[in-house]
Amino acid sequence: MGQDLRNLFEEDQKDQHIKMSKGHEARFLQKLENEFPKEQKSASRLKILNIAASVVLLLGLGYGGYQYLKLPVESVEPIKVVNTEMKSLGDVSPDLKKVEDYYLASINLELSKVQLTPENKELFDGYVERLKELNDEYKTLTIELNTNGPNEATLDALINNLKFRLNLVMRLKDKLQEFNDDAFSEERV
Structure with a gap:
């Protein structure tokens, strides 16, 4: 049964005699x-x-x-060059330097005039605590000034802070004067 395929193909080609035109x-x-x-x-x-x-x-x-x-x-956010020096209100312009120096000198002068006694210590401590809060707020505003650059809102806030501190010291001085006057009048009676 086994036939060689090669032989089958050769025989098939010989059988086909079809010619093309x-x-x-x-x-x-x-x-x-x-x-x-x-x-x-x-x-x-x-x-x-x-x-x-x-x-x-x-x-x-x-x-x-x-x-x-x-x-x-x-x-x-763009990369910012960090300046190691903190600018203050006075570093922005000479006029603002004068304003800052005036308020700080006035505050220190009025505080130096305050006479602290054991009777008025509690009143004095309350005002000093509020002054510390205002001073911390001033430092925060100064950082904002350095971060964002000088702008009208920040400069106004810094100046108003100085005004509040001076007014607070003046009120302290007035309250202490009233306290001393009341204490002096009670001693006379």
Whole structure:
């Protein structure tokens, strides 16, 4: 049963004596050549369109990814050079330096005039505590001045702080004077 396939094919070729008409092969090759370049041109156009579509797709995906991953501009802060010296109100302008020096000198002068006694110590401590709060607020405003730069709101707040401190010291002085007057009048009676 086992036959050699090679022998079968050789015998089959000998049995087939079909002859093609003259020029059949030449006509076939001519038709093939006429059709093949047309397919090649359309294939090259198709390749170009495929490449263009790929480029457009990649650009679209790249832009979409950029938009998706992009951080909002508001949240990105520029790098700031840290200045080790703290600016004060007086460093902004000479006129503001005069204002700052006037208020600080007046506050210190009025505090030096206060006579502290055991009777008025509690009143004095209350005012000193409030002065410390105002001084801490002044330091915070000075940091804001250094961080944001000079602006009208910060400068006004610094000057108002100095005014409040001077007014507080003047009220302390008045209250102590009233306290001493009351104590002096009680001693006379």
